[in-house]
Amino acid sequence: MSIWDYANPKKFMQTTDRLLPFVAVPAGLMLAAGLLWGFFLTPDDYRQGATVKLLYIHVPSAMMAINAWGMMLVASLVWLIRRHHVSALAAKAAAPVGLVMTLIALVTGAIWGQPMWGTWWAWDPRLTSFLILFLFYLGYIALWEAVENPDTAADLTSVLCLVGSVFALLSRYAVNFWNQGLHQGASLSLDREQNMADVFWYPLLVCLAGFVLLFLTLVLLRTRTEIRLRRLKALEARERMA
Amino acid sequence: MIALLARDLRLAVRAGGGFGLGLAFFLIVTALVPFGVGPEGGTLARIAPGILWVGALLACLLSLDRIFALDFEDGSLDLLATAPIPLEAVVAVKSLAHWLTTGLPLVLAAPVFGLLLNLPGPGYGALVASLAVGTPALSVIGAFGAALTVGLKRGGLLLSLLVLPLYVPTLIFGAEAVRRGAGGLDFATPLMLLAAITAGALAGLPFAAAAAIRVNLR
Amino acid sequence: MPLRMDRFSAPDASLAVTGLAVARAGIAVLEGVSFALSPGQALVIRGPNGIGKTTLLRTLSGLQPPLAGRIEGAAEAVAYAGHADGLKATLTVAENLSFWAAIHGSAGIGPALAAMNLTALQGRPAGSLSAGQKRRLALARMLVSGRPVWVMDEPTVSLDAGSVALFADAVRAHLARGGAAVMATHIDLGLPGAAVLDLAPFRARPPAEGGLAGRFDNGFDEAFA
Numbered sequence: 001m002s003i004w005d006y007a008n009p010k011k012f013m014q015t016t017d018r019l020l021p022f023v024a025v026p027a028g029l030m031l032a033a034g035l036l037w038g039f040f041l042t043p044d045d046y047r048q049g050a051t052v053k054l055l056y057i058h059v060p061s062a063m064m065a066i067n068a069w070g071m072m073l074v075a076s077l078v079w080l081i082r083r084h085h086v087s088a089l090a091a092k093a094a095a096p097v098g099l100v101m102t103l104i105a106l107v108t109g110a111i112w113g114q115p116m117w118g119t120w121w122a123w124d125p126r127l128t129s130f131l132i133l134f135l136f137y138l139g140y141i142a143l144w145e146a147v148e149n150p151d152t153a154a155d156l157t158s159v160l161c162l163v164g165s166v167f168a169l170l171s172r173y174a175v176n177f178w179n180q181g182l183h184q185g186a187s188l189s190l191d192r193e194q195n196m197a198d199v200f201w202y203p204l205l206v207c208l209a210g211f212v213l214l215f216l217t218l219v220l221l222r223t224r225t226e227i228r229l230r231r232l233k234a235l236e237a238r239e240r241m242a
Numbered sequence: 243m244i245a246l247l248a249r250d251l252r253l254a255v256r257a258g259g260g261f262g263l264g265l266a267f268f269l270i271v272t273a274l275v276p277f278g279v280g281p282e283g284g285t286l287a288r289i290a291p292g293i294l295w296v297g298a299l300l301a302c303l304l305s306l307d308r309i310f311a312l313d314f315e316d317g318s319l320d321l322l323a324t325a326p327i328p329l330e331a332v333v334a335v336k337s338l339a340h341w342l343t344t345g346l347p348l349v350l351a352a353p354v355f356g357l358l359l360n361l362p363g364p365g366y367g368a369l370v371a372s373l374a375v376g377t378p379a380l381s382v383i384g385a386f387g388a389a390l391t392v393g394l395k396r397g398g399l400l401l402s403l404l405v406l407p408l409y410v411p412t413l414i415f416g417a418e419a420v421r422r423g424a425g426g427l428d429f430a431t432p433l434m435l436l437a438a439i440t441a442g443a444l445a446g447l448p449f450a451a452a453a454a455i456r457v458n459l460r
Numbered sequence: 461m462p463l464r465m466d467r468f469s470a471p472d473a474s475l476a477v478t479g480l481a482v483a484r485a486g487i488a489v490l491e492g493v494s495f496a497l498s499p500g501q502a503l504v505i506r507g508p509n510g511i512g513k514t515t516l517l518r519t520l521s522g523l524q525p526p527l528a529g530r531i532e533g534a535a536e537a538v539a540y541a542g543h544a545d546g547l548k549a550t551l552t553v554a555e556n557l558s559f560w561a562a563i564h565g566s567a568g569i570g571p572a573l574a575a576m577n578l579t580a581l582q583g584r585p586a587g588s589l590s591a592g593q594k595r596r597l598a599l600a601r602m603l604v605s606g607r608p609v610w611v612m613d614e615p616t617v618s619l620d621a622g623s624v625a626l627f628a629d630a631v632r633a634h635l636a637r638g639g640a641a642v643m644a645t646h647i648d649l650g651l652p653g654a655a656v657l658d659l660a661p662f663r664a665r666p667p668a669e670g671g672l673a674g675r676f677d678n679g680f681d682e683a684f685a
Contacts, residue, residue, distance in 0.1 A: 135407040139400075143390065146400050149485045155457040156390050160404065163386060163450050167408045170439065174411040177435070178418060237487045238666055245562030249551070256550035317544025321601075324521050324540050325563045460524040 007084035009227055016220050024217045030210030038203035054112045056204060060211035062105035065133060068098030068215065072140070073165050076158035086223065088154035089230065091161065092144055093222035097215060099137040106130055125175045132171045136164050150230060243327055243335050250339035260308060264301040264344040265351055271297040272355045283360045290359035291369070291420035297355070298348045298373060299380060299409055305344050306384040307401055309336050310392040310455065319392070323459055329452040337378075337385040337448070345377030361424060368423020372433060376416040379440040382447050383408045389451035393458035411439055473499040473537065473608030473640040475520070480529035481664065484515045488527055488664035495657055499608070499638040502631065502651045506644075507659030513644040514543070516659070517613050520642060539607035541615060545598035549587025553578055553597055556586050561604040572603035575630050577623075591618040599627055603634075610634065612643040624649070 005011050038056035075091035078084055109127060110120045121127065143160055147153035254261040275293050279285055313319040322332050352373050353366050361369065387405035391397030415436040422429040474497060481491035489512035497503055505513055519526050522535035547556050557569040573579045576596040581589065586597060595618050602610050610631070616624050628649040631641055635651070 132407055132410055135403075139404045139407060142400055142403055146391070146394055146397070151486050152393070152457055152460065156454055159450050159454050159457075160390060163447070164408070166446075167411065170411040171407070171414075174414040174435075177432075178414045245559055249548070249555075249559045252555070253548055253550060315544075316548070317542050317546040318548070320518075320521075320523060320540065320542055320544070321546045321560070322563075323523060324535070324538065326536065326565065327563065 004082065004084065007078075007082070007086045009086055012086050013224065013227065016224060020217070020220055023213055023220065027210060027213035027217045030206055030213060032210075034203050034206030034208075034210050038200075038207060042199050042203060049115075051112055051115050052200070054108050055200065056207045058105060058108040058112060059204060060208045061101045061108065062130070063208065064211050064215050065098055065101040065105050065130065067212075068094050068101060069133065069136070069161075069165070069168070071219070072098065072161055076161040079154055080158050080162075085154075085230070086227065088158065089226040090219060090223045091157070092154075093226050094215075094219045095137060095141050095144070097218045097222065099134065099141065101215070102130055102134045102137060106134065123179055125172075125179055128175045128179070129172050132175070133168060136168055140164065150233065243331055246322075246327070246332065246335045247339055250336060251342060254339070254343040260305055261343050262347070264305055265347045267304055268297050268301040268348055268351070268355065271300065272358050275359065286360040287362055287424070290356060290361040291365065291424055292417050293359060294352060294355060294361070294369060295372075295413055295417040295420065298352070298377065299413055301348060302344055302377065302380040302384060303402060303405065305340065306388050306405065307391070307398050309340050309385050309388040311388065311397070314392045314458075319455065320459060323456065329455060330448045333385055333389065333448040333451040333455070334382075334444075337382040340385065341378050341381040345373075345381055349373045349377060361420075362426075364426045365420055365424030368420045368429045368433075372416045372419040372423075372429070372436060375433060375440055376412050376436045379412045379436075379443045380409065382440075382443045382451075383412070386447045386451040386454070389454040389458070392455060412436065415439065472533070473638055475531070475533035475537070475609055475640060475642070477520070477532070478530045480516075480519070480531065481527040482512060482515045482519045482524075483527045484512060489515055490659060490662045491528070491664045493529070493657075493659070493662045495655070497609075497640045497642065499640055500635050502635055502641040502643070502654040504643060504645060504649075504651075504654050504656045505659060506646065506656060511659050511663060513659060514613050517611050517642065517644060518542070521611050533609065537607055537609045538611050539602050539605040539609065541598055541602055541610070541612045543613055543617075545594045546601070547586040547594055547597060550585060552583055552585055553589070554582040556597060557582075557600055557604060560601045564605045564607070566604050566606040569600075569604055572600040575603060575626070575633075576600040577626055592620055592623055595619055596623055596626070599630065603630065608639045610639065610641040610643070612641065612645075614645060615643055616645055616647045616649075 006015060035056055039053050042053070044050050044052065072091045072094050075087045075094070079088040079091065106127070109130070113122065113127075114120050140157055140160060143157050144153050147156055272293065275289075276286060279289065310319060313322065323329055325332075349370060352369050356366055356369050384405055387401050387408070390404060391401045394400065415432045419429040419432040419436060422432065476496040478494045479491075480493040481488055482493075483489065493516065495503060505516065507513055515524070517540070518524050520531065521538050521540035523540070551559070554569065554573070557572060561567070561569050561572075570579075573582055576599055578593070578596055578600060581593060586594065589597065595615070599612075599615060602612070616627060619627060624647060628651065631649065631651060634641060
């Protein structure tokens with residue numbers, strides 16, 4: 001069986017109906033475990049104190065903010081090339097989740113930044129990049145909302161997503177060029193031993209997995225809702241015709 | 243294609259074509275800034291590069307929705323889409339017409355506005371060079387945004403929301419070039435990066451914009 | 461006044477449509493439309509409001525893809541005239557027409573102006589014309605396009621009796637040169653051998669009765685069965 005079979009709405013609805021509990025429950029467990037472990041069972045950082053614990057929300061949400069856009073890009077490409085409607089609706093469903101992840105990353109960043117850098121907001125390259133990403137999400141969602149015909153909206157938003165990805169990447173490098181920042185270097189890399197002790201690292205890994213599963217749960221749920229909405233629209237249109 | 247360029251230019255300079263509006267808007271922005279930040283020359287000189295670039299960007303934004311919306315409303319866009327010239331070329335030519343009527347006047351007038359904002363002497367070359375290299379990108383990126391929103395009744399606000407984030411790299415490199423120029427530094431690097439963005443946008447975006455127009459005409 | 465032009469070479473003035481289904485805003489409106497048009501023929505399309513005449517004509521012009529079926533004939537052969545006249549109010553009549561002549565690479569707008577009785581108006585801005593005069597200018601554009609297949613949506617709207625006769629003459633001359641025309645109109649233009657296609661029998665059936673609904677919506681019906 002080919003993977004594209006899941007792009008059929010019937011197959012998708014059936015599969016996700018069975019799959020959802022197996023994603024949602026581990027998502028909840030992992031998140032609860034990771035956050036509790038991170039908040040209560042790890043020591044305070046010797047320099048940053050308890051604020052370091054924002055790490056367990058800040059880092060995963062920032063990661064998912066970017067990954068969500070990546071997922072939208074792939075789904076948009078699938079829609080443009082193979083015309084699978086479920087793919088377009090999945091991209092649509094992921095956008096608000098990505099937007100909220102971006103917002104969480106920005107807000108936790110501000111709360112963390114206040115005691116660390118003495119300011120809620122600085123025009124640091126990474127902060128600025130996330131602000132720009134936030135604007136891209138807003139534009140993408142606004143375009144979906146503005147266009148009435150769902151197929152037209154899917155086409156236009158997909159093109160916007162492709163072009164937006166290129167410009168988001170360009171902005172990232174432009175912002176780096178524009179201002180060298182306050183942010184610490186990458187905390188998540190293969191030579192992590194130099195950056196982060198294991199006591200912080202393991203709960204963070206659990207939180208990361210939890211956020212990935214949470215994202216998956218939300219996107220599946222929202223895609224199912226979008227499919228139902230689309231069905232409703234089709235029925236209404238038929239009603240008008242008859 | 244020359245006929246299309248000639249027509250768009252002619253439409254722009256005829257009554258109601260909006261030629262010069264962008265320039266007037268740029269002037270007003272430049273004139274209002276000192277009221278906001280105070281007349282002190284040093285402050286103005288420091289923020290002049292940024293203000294000039296943001297002003298040029300907003301002036302450009304002002305006339306974007308005219309690129310395709312008018313042709314869409316009166317049916318010309320349908321006819322252009324069925325005409326023997328490719329729609330990608332139509333987009334490119336219309337972006338060029340937009341640049342000639344909006345971007346180019348800004349480039350030429352910018353030194354005067356720089357004077358108003360007390361821009362330091364060495365900055366003028368950088369200002370004109372960066373605007374000359376960067377404003378074509380503003381026009382073609384704007385044409386892409388206009389193509390996305392051409393079928394919408396009130397697309398103006400959405401157009402700004404879509405286009406402004408896309409303007410970020412252009413603005414950063416453009417303003418950086420002027421800032422370095424004004425400080426007496428070498429501004430070749432940001433200028434070349436700006437040229438790269440313009441070249442890339444000119445090469446790729448007409449295809450994306452033409453695809454968006456085809457979708458909107460369906 | 462007869463229009464002197466050479467007969468059309470390639471692309472050919474023929475258009476054949478088989479099993480065409482068209483959609484408006486994603487919903488099928490017509491299905492199973494078939495007809496063939498050879499050089500010198502005209503086809504008049506009839507049907508009640510909202511049945512999909514405009515959608516069909518736009519599909520024939522290549523402005524939107526068909527939902528199903530085949531259109532044989534080059535899209536480059538078709539000149540389209542929709543509801544909107546496509547005129548620029550601030551340009552003069554001659555400027556408007558010259559622009560389209562240049563776009564289509566045809567020389568001289570004089571014969572087209574004369575055929576639509578616009579010669580005296582050519583210096584006037586198009587914005588100052590009456591609705592009927594604008595319509596005539598839009599039809600003169602078909603003449604300068606030099607394309608063999610005219611696809612026209614309600615071409616006679618706001619034309620007076622004299623102008624309708626002018627237009628009918630122009631279409632007859634076009635057909636005599638080996639051109640073809642498809643038009644949605646309720647007026648009898650007295651065209652020789654014009655076929656009439658009534659769209660009422662081709663109204664798309666609801667999916668429940670076996671009609672087309674697009675692949676997605678069919679998949680949906682299964683998904684919620």
